[in-house]
């Protein structure tokens with residue numbers, strides 16, 4: 050445990066560099082979120098999103114990934130290249146990011162500021178997400194502001210990056226879109242990375258953030274993650290279940306990396322490279338990079354559910370939505386989790402995005418499939434929160 | 445969103461899971477245009493593992509049942525046929541016999557005979573989560589198991605006979621138009637016809653030609669426009685046969701006319717006014733009697749219900765030996781029909797042209813999906829399906845001519861063809877991604893339903909006219925509320941991401957084991 054207290058410090062209210070609080074009248078990133086409007090349109094949903102042709106984006110992803118996720122480069126080089134690439138990702142305007150510290154872990158809090166936020170069809174009303182949610186709560190706890198938390202909707206998302214690279218910026222666009230569709234505050238913990246901090250450092254940071262949140266937000270959070278972050282989310286949920294701590298309302302796992310033993314297979318075993326056609330189609334990940342990450346994060350072996358949550362049990366966990374990409378080496382992890390859930394009767398919904406690459410939803414707003422994935426995540430999260438949402442009387 | 449899960453997985457079907465009499469990849473229910481079109485496309489794709497089940501004793505569905513005199517399509521045949529199976533038609537609006545012959549040719553040329561299972565109705569369909577298969581129970585106790593089910597049971601095949609006091613008391617013969625009694629010779633008889641819908645408009649002129657007297661009981665007057673029907677000349681047929689482009693051009697022209705008539709009158713006031721004027725001119729030209737003209741005047745705006753086509757409907761009503769009665773029917777006696785005003789008509793036969801029970805799609809079949817959910821309960825306040833094809837919670841179940849895919853004035857076959865292509869896309873996605881099933885996402889279906897509601901609100905048929913388009917609370921569950929090309933466009937591609945999926949258990953579980961090279965339809969889904 051690194052946390053010294055629930056909330057050590059907070060630098061709230063400070064508009065972060067990327068989040069410009071502009072044009073309050075404009076609908077929140079309308080067009081990219083494909084939120085249904087109230088007026089009838091002739092075209093059935095989803096309305097065509099202004100998105101880059103997937104092929105162009107795929108090529109860009111291939112180029113960026115080859116430059117960043119290369120096991121021959123040192124970790125610092127990979128990290129700085131990824132950070133540079135992250136700046137290319139456009140953020141919707143009206144996003145509001147705040148930095149804070151929860152349980153001793155630096156976090157970024159993303160809300161969709163200003164105006165009414167469109168809510169997926171079939172749910173009454175819009176949500177006002179201005180000063181609401183966790184941004185208010187963090188300030189409360191820190192004594193910085195006494196703004197009341199209007200909306201008890203908090204989502205914690207762990208970013209991907211193989212436990213070795215990346216930061217909240219990886220998932221910022223995804224978080225903004227999710228925040229806009231749900232009216233929630235999305236917390237992006239900046240957990241410690243390997244190899245400097247091997248397992249279970251990341252898990253300890255994750256638990257510290259969640260425990261700190263227990264004290265400041267009413268009701269359970271939704272736990273989310275992409276890639277390694279999704280593995281972290283599942284491992285954290287398993288650990289909290291085992292310790293009898295509060296469980297999240299639901300789990301969103303995007304392209305989860307769940308079984309690191311597949312990447313630390315003994316020499317000669319095919320491991321992730323076992324399906325050559327999949328290796329060819331995956332433009333983001335290569336087996337050797339995953340192996341390097343797995344070794345860095347789990348130097349003492351990967352066959353512990355702490356690092357490979359697929360080896361643990363999923364009994365007693367909240368409902369899960371799992372999103373996999375068809376052209377992703379890690380899709381088998383998602384598929385195996387789905388089969389596990391089917392066998393044990395757990396509530397899990399898996400979607401598979403054909404033609405998409407690893408972590409495609411992180412390009413929310415750029416490609417139609419990402420929009421679809423975000424909508425699904427938002428809809429699931431709203432349903433999980435529903436019993437506590439004031440707009441659903443009686444729950 | 446939240447889905448009751450679990451139950452079936454470990455225990456399979458429970459203690460009384462009997463061996464299926466037949467296990468296939470795809471079970472198609474219904475052998476009308478929809479089911480046969482689906483089967484033909486499956487054959488073209490090279491699939492062999494499917495069956496077509498139909499409760500009737502022959503193929504054809506609508507066109508097997510409706511043999512009444514004058515039965516014909518009211519969308520020209522060039523469009524009321526599959527684009528992948530063109531044909532040369534004897535006339536613009538072909539009669540029942542030619543349409544049925546077309547479907548028989550479709551069966552023959554695709555070698556569908558061995559795949560047909562006639563004479564038993566499907567009573568229930570249950571999805572078994574453990575094996576990821578559907579179990580179809582037939583009314584002859586047979587059990588068919590399938591990975592995917594295509595329901596092509598149509599919307600218009602359960603005759604609706606109104607609940608009129610004393611129907612069973614009538615001493616003479618009586619029947620519904622879709623169950624025509626050809627053994628009764630109507631020549632010289634007095635005949636009562638109840639109903640003035642699409643079928644009556646076609647058979648009343650034929651009946652009136654032979655009957656001594658025909659009394660037509662009308663509840664609500666239809667708009668009947670002239671039908672531009674004529675036989676094709678020998679030259680035209682020769683051209684149609686050799687020059688496909690001519691047929692295609694005709695198809696396009698017919699299509700655009702249908703589109704204009706359908707949504708056009710709903711969306712454009714000017715077009716509506718023009719067509720209403722055309723209708724009135726044509727009606728007045730055939731009917732001189734002001735009294736009868738008044739009776740032929742519908743009490744709703746055109747487009748509210750299906751517009752009908754005939755060249756001799758009004759002419760027939762004006763015949764001296766035909767009576768149009770607008771008094772509501774009170775009861776049937778042993779010898780005739782009495783209206784609420786006490787007027788009694790003595791007749792020798794009664795024919796019901798009262799249409800079909802429509803608003804419960806798939807109603808007589810019990811369907812259970814994931815977690816034992818029941819489609820009947822799900823649809824208790826109105827049927828709804830994503831794009832009219834899929835319902836969340838019912839994996840690998842595809843509906844043809846499902847909710848919100850009926851049309852006011854265009855070809856249902858056009859819609860069916862779009863749906864068939866979409867279903868093929870789904871089946872291919874299952875194969876390609878090695879999936880046991882796909883199940884449309886609840887949020888996707890809900891978003892679609894919201895769009896249907898919003899769009900329908902703008903149309904005439906929800907603006908207060910209680911037609912067969914709507915449920916009792918005025919929601920549109922039957923008709924496609926937009927242009928049909930929008931439908932076609934929307935179904936051009938099956939979007940797997942709109943669905944939750946379950947991988948095949950044979951898929952690459954451990955990354956150490958490469959995927960089986962041939963995870964195909966033939967591969968059983970689950971572990972058992």
Ligand SMILES: Cc1cc2nc3c(=O)[nH]c(=O)nc-3n(C[C@H](O)[C@H](O)[C@H](O)COP(=O)(O)OP(=O)(O)OC[C@H]3O[C@@H](n4cnc5c(N)ncnc54)[C@H](O)[C@@H]3O)c2cc1C
Nearest residue numbers: 474476477478499505506517518519565566597598855856
């Ligand atoms: C008189 C009439 C005229 C029409 N004219 C036109 C027209 O001009 N243009 C147009 O576009 N549409 C027209 N229609 C609509 C017509 O229904 C459709 O065009 C089309 O025929 C529908 O085909 P289908 O295969 O979906 O259904 P159907 O033709 O109705 O076939 C359904 C089949 O499923 C079988 N079935 C149902 N339930 C079960 C069960 N539980 N188990 C086993 N089998 C079952 C039935 O026996 C039937 O054979 C007309 C309809 C009627 C009644």
